[in-house]
Amino acid sequence: MxxxxxxxxxxxxxxxxxxxxxxxxxxxxxxxxxxxxxxxxxxxxxxxxxxxxxxxxxxxVPFYERALSNGGLTGEDRHGAFLGLGSTYRVLGRYEPAVQTLGRALEEFPDDPALQAFMAMALYNSGEGRQAVRLLLKALAATSSDRRVQDYRRAIEHYADDLDGVQQQDQ
Incomplete structure (x- = not known):
């Protein structure tokens, strides 16, 4: 052989x-x-x-890093390696490399809800709760098949970008 x-x-x-x-x-x-x-x-x-x-x-970690640095992965495996490495960094408490890795992944796979969810977790762990919620709300609006979520999709997407916005009321 x-x-x-x-x-x-x-x-x-x-x-x-x-x-x-x-x-x-x-x-x-x-x-x-x-x-x-x-x-x-x-x-x-x-x-x-x-x-x-x-x-x-x-x-x-070193195997994920080697896999991503050598090239030669299919798109699906490259996606999995990014997700695996980013998630692994996060589990190990290495939040900055987790955010960087998942950010690179989202540059290649920008609409992937799994990557967005793992990025939201890493952002949360990095003290970026507002950005994490924004990302999750946008992913929910884009991927949910729930009728009520879809009924309010535009509002969810709008408020995801302005979580702290408050309308002023006349007194």
């Missing part, structure tokens, strides 16, 4: 193990793969994901 087929087969098996709840086995296979293919973004991403599943967030 040539190297590409062997790489693909082992990677597919590791992903399947993770999906079956056998994340530790997947992690072990993926670590071996990263040693053989240190510049492979897809392997780095899958290795990071396996670490995250095992709640080994600090160990996941």
């Amino acid at each position: 040539n190297n590409d087929h062997q790489r693909d087969a082992v990677l597919a098996q590791a992903v399947q193990l993770r999906e079956q709840g056998r994340a530790e086995q997947a992690r072990n296979q993926l670590i071996e793969l990263t040693e053989r293919y240190p510049d492979d973004a897809e392997i780095a991403y899958q290795t990071a994901w396996a670490h995250d599943v095992l709640e080994l967030e600090a160990e996941a």
